[in-house]
Amino acid sequence: MxxxxxxxxxxxxxxxxxxxxxxxxxxxxxxxxxxxxxxxxxxxxxxxxxxxxINHIDDLSGVTREGEWLRIGALTRHCQMLTEPLIAQFAPLLRAAAPYVAHPAIRNRGTLGGSVALADPASEFPAVVLALGAEMEIAGPAGRRRVGADEFFVDLFETALAPGELLVAVHVPLFRANQRIAFDELARRRGDYALVGCGMIATVEQDLIADIRVALFSVGNVPTRARSVEAALAGACLDADRIAAAQAALDGDLAPDDSDDVPAAMRLHLARVLLGRLLGSLLGRLGETA
Amino acid sequence: MSRAGDLDEADDAVRVRMVVNGRKTACDVAPRDTLVDCLRNQLELTGTHAGCEMGACGACLVQLDGRAVHACLMFAVQADGARIDTIEGLAESGVIADLQAEFHRRNALQCGFCTPGMLMTAHDLLSHDARPDRETIRDALSGNFCRCTGYEAIVDAIAAVAEARTTKASQPAEGSSS
Structure with a gap:
């Protein structure tokens, strides 16, 4: 074609x-x-x-620290997530997700801004920017504005971007020493769209989870915050019982549709399994000093 | 190149200048012509193969300014001003001669349709990671489909070349006394 x-x-x-x-x-x-x-x-x-x-617009490139935020130009290629030192230091969840995005040659060309603006519900980066509480910098005929990730993803392939507006950068809150991240996905083949995927960032205080943001993808029309899971974990001491409670809470956050090859119940089951694995890996790293 | 607003002249040819395999090249393309079609049909560089034409099979990989990309996933007009290296260029320059020899020696191809893309991926990988383990090699090849040989011999060949290059690099240069 x-x-x-x-x-x-x-x-x-x-x-x-x-x-x-x-x-x-x-x-x-x-x-x-x-x-x-x-x-x-x-x-x-x-x-x-x-x-x-827009590939030759210099102002869309570059990664810079601006106060408490990391500004990542929209043209930043997926492969740069793996090599850019500022991203490794201040936005490690993006780095953790990058190896799961398609294949190497796609990552050489694909851009963060493109992935976020397209808002494919099966893509890694939209869910990651949602987990991070990132803000999208948008340029349009009326000037610049910033939209938080919670408001940015509206519906299937639909975002807060109006026709004629351009996503110019993604702003990520700087990663802090008392934060922990986890990311993984389940896919039938490496590089395929995930059956379900999840990224999370937790803020740890005295071995308690003070705050956690959990976002899943491939679970509906938009990347989805697991707010019941977050509520079940906030302020808690993470242990096996608490992880089980978080997994149970996931039922209240997700309502996937049946698709031809993945029944809704299977997707929900896989999401619970993945959530359990990620929280388990988080548990092992709570006491680490970053 | 058309200006924004010339919507009625959408399919008119535009002049594209690229450095292809080290040579300055110009050709006239319609904006909707993909780079792979331009390379194959206009420049007669048919080593770059058009397979799935949607970025899944990896048969059309070329180097754009030194990085492997799908020639089916960009339009030729986007390559204006860029350096493109195809499998013909890499073969002529000799930079992948050891990879080619190792693929041949280990029967890491049958029909050969996927081979240019496999070599592009292998070259890109070894340019950035001199000693990849087998898992890394398999991961790098995840975007390259082979429908006859299977992947085992291909992974073997790339691992062997990585090993040989590293060994060679660690030996002192012959005839040098200082």
Whole structure:
């Protein structure tokens, strides 16, 4: 299959990209890494009249520390999650998730901004930015705004991004020494979309879980916070009973649909198993000094 | 290159300039032409194979500015100004001669359709990790489908080359006295 004919415009600045989008109404799409968009064009699931290439906009690149936040440019490639020292130090959950994202060649080209803006409910990074409580920096005709992850993911492939708006950076709260992370997913084959996946970040105080954010993916239309699980763990001393209680609480957070190959009950079961494993690994690391 | 707004001229050819396998190259493409189609049909570099055309099989891997990417997942027009190295370029330059020889010696191919992509992945891996373990090699190959040989001999070949290169690098250069 080949894409429908389109015009191509290579933007050099964010303003150029926004102007091009504004002038073409709903007929334009931004292309970053293109690792999901190009197949969608080839299959004609999408057929924009204009493709605005944002790969050459310098202001979309770079990882910088800004006060209590790490600003990660939207064009940061997945492979950079594995090599960028600031990400290793201040956003280790992104680094932990990166090896699970597709395959090496896809990671060489795919971008964090593209993955988050697409909001595929089976993708790793949208769930990770949700777990991290990240904020999305959005540029549009009306200027810049920041939207928290809890408000950003609206529905299936639908985000707070309005037509003509561009995601320019993801801001992540700096990782602290008393925090612990865990990430894993269950997939039939390495690199395939996960049957279920989960990322979490816990803040530990005197061996108690002061606060924890747990996000799952491949469990519904959007990456999903497990708020009942979080409530069951907050302020608690983590032990086997508490992990079992958290697993039971998961039933209140997820309502997956039956799909052709994965019944809802199976997906929920797998989510409980995965949650138990991750909390178990967290338990073993509570007393560590980072 | 068309300006934004020229929507009625969507399929008109645009001039793309790239450095392909070390040579300056220009060709005219429609914006919707993928890089793999441009390489194969216009530049007649048919070592880059078009398989699934959706980023799953790895047969179309090329190097874009030194990193392995799918030539089916980018449009040729996006490569304007870039350096592209195909399997032909890597073979001619000799940088993968030992990988090619080891694949041959171990029968790590049958029909050969996947082999250019396998070599691209192996080259990319060994460029960034001189001593990958077997699990790392298997993980690197997770995006390359082989439908006849199976993967065991391919993993063997890459592991053997990694070993040989490391051994060679650790030996003192011959004829050097200082």
């Amino acid at each position: 080949k894409a429908r004919a389109f015009s191509y415009f290579r933007a050099r600045t964010i303003d150029e990209a926004l102007d091009a989008a504004a002038r073409s109404g709903d007929e334009a799409r931004f292309i970053a890494g293109g690792q999901s968009l190009v197949p969608a064009l080839a299959l004609r699931l999408q057929a924009p009249r204009l493709l605005i290439d």
